[in-house]
Amino acid sequence: MMASSSKSSDSTNSGLKDNSSDPSDEDKPELCPGFRDVDAFVKHGFGAVLSATKASASLPQAGDEFDFYRSFPGFQEFCESQGDKLLHFMSQIMQVHGCRSHLRDRNKLTGLEERFDLVVDSNDVILERVGILLDEADGVNRTQQPVMPAGFQPPKIVVSSWNRKGSGSGSRSEMFRLLHAKNIARPQLKFKEKVDNSNTPFIPKIFIKPNAVKPLPSYFTNKQIRKERPEDLDVPAALADLIHQQRTQEHVEDMFAHPYQYELDHLEIPESLLSKPDVKMYKPMDESNFTFIDTLEDLVALNEKLCKLSEFAVDLEHHSYRSFLGLTSLMQISTREEDFIIDTLELRSELYILNEAFTDPAIVKVFHGADSDIEWLQRDFGLYVVRLFDTHQASRALNLARHSLDHLLTHFCNVGSDKRYQLADWRIRPLPDEMVQYARTDTHYLLYIYDCVRAQLLDFNHGQPGLLQSVWSKSKDISLKKYVKPIYTEESYLEVQRKQKRSFNTQQLTAFRLLFAWRDKLARQEDESTGYVLPTHMMIKISEELPKEPQGIIACCNPVPPLVRQQVNELHLLMQQAREMPLLKAEIAAQKNKGLTPIKKPEVTLFGPHDTSRVSESDLHPFSTDEMPVKQGMLFSDDEHNMDVDVQKTSGLMAEAKITLFEEPRSLKDEDSLPVAQMKARRIIESFENPFRMYLPTSDVHINKNAKFDPSSKIFEISKRWKLQSIEQQQKELEAKKKAKEETKQLAKKVADERNKAKQSYQESLQNVATVRQQAAGSAKGSAKKRERVPSEVGESTPKPSKKPMTSAEKPQKTEPPPEESFKPFDYSQSDLKVFAGNKSKDNTQFDPNRQAHDFKKKKFGRGQKSNLGAGGRSMSYMAGKSDRGFRHNWPKR
Ligand code: AMP
Numbered sequence: 001m002m003a004s005s006s007k008s009s010d011s012t013n014s015g016l017k018d019n020s021s022d023p024s025d026e027d028k029p030e031l032c033p034g035f036r037d038v039d040a041f042v043k044h045g046f047g048a049v050l051s052a053t054k055a056s057a058s059l060p061q062a063g064d065e066f067d068f069y070r071s072f073p074g075f076q077e078f079c080e081s082q083g084d085k086l087l088h089f090m091s092q093i094m095q096v097h098g099c100r101s102h103l104r105d106r107n108k109l110t111g112l113e114e115r116f117d118l119v120v121d122s123n124d125v126i127l128e129r130v131g132i133l134l135d136e137a138d139g140v141n142r143t144q145q146p147v148m149p150a151g152f153q154p155p156k157i158v159v160s161s162w163n164r165k166g167s168g169s170g171s172r173s174e175m176f177r178l179l180h181a182k183n184i185a186r187p188q189l190k191f192k193e194k195v196d197n198s199n200t201p202f203i204p205k206i207f208i209k210p211n212a213v214k215p216l217p218s219y220f221t222n223k224q225i226r227k228e229r230p231e232d233l234d235v236p237a238a239l240a241d242l243i244h245q246q247r248t249q250e251h252v253e254d255m256f257a258h259p260y261q262y263e264l265d266h267l268e269i270p271e272s273l274l275s276k277p278d279v280k281m282y283k284p285m286d287e288s289n290f291t292f293i294d295t296l297e298d299l300v301a302l303n304e305k306l307c308k309l310s311e312f313a314v315d316l317e318h319h320s321y322r323s324f325l326g327l328t329s330l331m332q333i334s335t336r337e338e339d340f341i342i343d344t345l346e347l348r349s350e351l352y353i354l355n356e357a358f359t360d361p362a363i364v365k366v367f368h369g370a371d372s373d374i375e376w377l378q379r380d381f382g383l384y385v386v387r388l389f390d391t392h393q394a395s396r397a398l399n400l401a402r403h404s405l406d407h408l409l410t411h412f413c414n415v416g417s418d419k420r421y422q423l424a425d426w427r428i429r430p431l432p433d434e435m436v437q438y439a440r441t442d443t444h445y446l447l448y449i450y451d452c453v454r455a456q457l458l459d460f461n462h463g464q465p466g467l468l469q470s471v472w473s474k475s476k477d478i479s480l481k482k483y484v485k486p487i488y489t490e491e492s493y494l495e496v497q498r499k500q501k502r503s504f505n506t507q508q509l510t511a512f513r514l515l516f517a518w519r520d521k522l523a524r525q526e527d528e529s530t531g532y533v534l535p536t537h538m539m540i541k542i543s544e545e546l547p548k549e550p551q552g553i554i555a556c557c558n559p560v561p562p563l564v565r566q567q568v569n570e571l572h573l574l575m576q577q578a579r580e581m582p583l584l585k586a587e588i589a590a591q592k593n594k595g596l597t598p599i600k601k602p603e604v605t606l607f608g609p610h611d612t613s614r615v616s617e618s619d620l621h622p623f624s625t626d627e628m629p630v631k632q633g634m635l636f637s638d639d640e641h642n643m644d645v646d647v648q649k650t651s652g653l654m655a656e657a658k659i660t661l662f663e664e665p666r667s668l669k670d671e672d673s674l675p676v677a678q679m680k681a682r683r684i685i686e687s688f689e690n691p692f693r694m695y696l697p698t699s700d701v702h703i704n705k706n707a708k709f710d711p712s713s714k715i716f717e718i719s720k721r722w723k724l725q726s727i728e729q730q731q732k733e734l735e736a737k738k739k740a741k742e743e744t745k746q747l748a749k750k751v752a753d754e755r756n757k758a759k760q761s762y763q764e765s766l767q768n769v770a771t772v773r774q775q776a777a778g779s780a781k782g783s784a785k786k787r788e789r790v791p792s793e794v795g796e797s798t799p800k801p802s803k804k805p806m807t808s809a810e811k812p813q814k815t816e817p818p819p820e821e822s823f824k825p826f827d828y829s830q831s832d833l834k835v836f837a838g839n840k841s842k843d844n845t846q847f848d849p850n851r852q853a854h855d856f857k858k859k860k861f862g863r864g865q866k867s868n869l870g871a872g873g874r875s876m877s878y879m880a881g882k883s884d885r886g887f888r889h890n891w892p893k894r
């Protein structure tokens with residue numbers, strides 16, 4: 001607590017060397033006396049801040065320890081004099097920056113709040129100045145704000161430099177319009193295939209494989225297998241799962257492999273890509289052609305064009321707030337001559353045709369920071385990239401100062417880019433001109449940069465191709481990445497909870513678990529991000545407070561998420577359920593003593609969100625919100641402590657609480673009653689972070705490895721049932737296979753043979769799926785239909801597999817020894833085995849969200865046909881407590 005009370009002073013003190021451990025220190029807050037250069041100064045400053053932070057962290061903790069020390073007058077005096085000193089320093093810093101600085105002579109009633117306001121304001125002014133200077137040094141003129149996602153209402157007053165800043169230029173009105181571009185129709189509604197939010201592993205969407213060396217496994221080309229979904233069987237879920245499992249078992253390996261693994265593994269780098277390039281200057285943007293593509297015809301034409309090139313640049317824009325898994329909203333493609341932007345929301349089901357160019361090893365695809373793009377391409381369109389060049393990897397290999405696209409643009413093209421739109425709501429249509437410009441910039445210069453970095457990589461290495469080779473190879477590794485869908489387990493809430501660095505008692509933990517499950521369920525169901533349903537910090541707050549009334553739940557949220565408001569009664573029941581949990585004895589005692597939830601002191605005590613150097617993202621959450629209520633040490637409370645002494649006298653015990661203003665709100669239910677200063681502090685801290693952080697997926701939550709081996713966990717079941725292999729295993733197996741193969745065949749010849757075969761199979765599959773041109777000729781509707789489930793197909797497919805379930809039903813235990821705890825064996829004696837005969841009614845095969853209420857989640861949200869091996873059926877549909885966002889994107893910095 002003391003630590004946090006001094007945080008605000010730390011941050012302002014950092015520039016000033018009040019910590020006179022270093023002999024080179026000087027008292028005067030002059031520019032940089034005693035320091036050779038900025039680096040030396042910064043280094044010293046960091047050291048000072050660090051030791052100050054450490055020191056304050058080691059002060060007696062609030063609670064018993066602090067109270068005890070406080071009963072010694074010597075301690076009080078010392079605190080007071082140090083507090084004065086700090087106030088003095090702070091005043092000086094503020095004066096230097098031209099801020100109001102009368103920290104010391106405030107009347108005692110309002111003094112604390114006002115001082116805090118002063119500190120907050122001054123920090124703001126200082127940080128603003130720092131921001132401007134950094135931008136100037138960067139050559140960036142950051143006069144505008146990021147664009148808010150639609151539907152997101154920024155808090156009305158955000159005290160923060162970059163939010164306050166606004167130029168008088170015409171951009172103001174654009175901002176206004178974009179900010180208020182809410183009520184965007186959900187693009188998901190137009191998708192021809194429903195999004196698959198089920199808690200089942202992702203299965204590649206690919207169904208036709210251009211440029212194949214190894215043909216696409218039959219699982220993907222065989223419509224029948226692919227389209228069978230367990231929930232389409234008219235039997236209880238458990239049985240359906242079993243049947244389905246048996247039917248698909250032989251395909252499991254294929255289902256989870258990278259469809260172009262073989263091609264990528266055998267990709268060689270031709271001489272031409274390792275030799276010195278001619279650096280071709282880019283065309284000025286206003287002299288190049290621009291095409292917005294939102295029809296199949298245009299897409300086909302683009303594909304044809306791309307197939308004739310030797311390289312093109314690609315980038316994606318993505319939306320993650322109003323969707324569970326995220327939506328690729330735009331694809332930018334630039335050739336040497338032209339820029340294209342594809343409306344990937346509109347052409348979502350058609351984009352796969354680009355695989356023809358994207359997987360052609362003779363065509364280089366240049367991306368910047370492709371890690372996420374590779375995953376998004378797979379997830380949304382079944383697109384893969386063979387022959388990727390990632391300029392981010394090149395920048396790293398060149399050891400450039402920074403590796404963002406922004407930096408490359410400044411460095412090579414002398415072009416500034418406008419970061420405002422990075423977080424824009426890319427679902428907006430029609431796309432405003434400014435956003436088109438921004439999006440174009442992302443790819444327009446990339447081919448030129450590709451030339452430049454290749455030339456430099458060779459120069460750097462005295463003409464030797466090693467460095468360039470390594471970039472190709474790193475890029476290839478990125479293109480081998482597989483999209484992994486977040487899988488939710490009963491344990492995942494613990495991972496998130498642990499990161500909060502809070503100790504919850506049994507009831508609070510139960511509440512957290514229940515909220516987590518509720519949030520996950522709703523997010524999948526409504527196809528919203530978990531951050532939209534209920535941001536983690538609000539979830540924490542509700543769990544901590546365990547509100548007795550629905551109103552109390554609302555009070556924990558600001559702003560109140562729409563789904564929380566809508567389901568507040570449901571949430572109220574969850575809270576009741578949590579409150580019914582018996583508390584441990586120790587917990588009861590702790591509650592009595594403190595009347596507060598014990599809060600573990602974070603190990604990392606550097607002040608906050610803007611110093612993330614040693615703090616993991618998740619560490620910041622508590623700071624960003626509720627932890628701000630900070631208990632006061634002596635620094636701001638010159639008067640209050642007298643009161644404490646009185647209390648001591650009367651009670652004969654330790655002072656009860658020295659805690660001042662800043663603590664009270666902790667126990668208050670209503671945020672409205674927070675002191676102004678504290679509200680402000682909260683907001684400013686929130687604004688230090690990505691303003692959307694709280695709406696973004698919880699980051700870095702992965703499945704606990706041990707969970708896989710814990711038979712009671714869902715993930716165990718999942719991994720067992722679906723033989724989810726770790727990438728390592730897969731690679732090992734693949735390597736083993738490869739070796740075996742390579743031994744038995746004369747490589748070159750075989751490959752040629754296979755290629756012919758693959759071509760043939762590609763041709764064959766083309767006959768099933770109309771060619772690109774045919775599709776273009778037909779309406780977009782026609783092409784979608786082709787991929788939709790046709791009732792009669794299912795009838796054909798059912799008879800064959802009908803035997804399998806019988807055998808497997810007899811001995812499921814033998815084949816899979818570990819007991820499946822939550823898997824309820826189905827009583828086959830009760831079942832109508834006729835279903836195996838495949839006589840299904842037509843209706844059965846059609847998607848109908850209202851059918852089979854017992855399994856409605858999968859029904860409703862399962863993707864139309866392809867994957868959704870719904871696998872676990874009942875056991876894999878989510879249950880209480882399981883859920884988590886299992887992925888984190890390493891956002892490539894622009
Ligand atoms: P870019 O490659 O920079 O155009 O980014 C592609 C997409 O990644 C954007 O449309 C955003 O959705 C997302 N993105 C990029 N940077 C960030 C960031 N710092 N935080 C959150 N999302 C980001």
Ligand code: MN
Nearest residue numbers: 315316368369
């Ligand atoms: Mn990108």
Ligand code: ZN
Nearest residue numbers: 315316317442
């Ligand atoms: Zn981009």
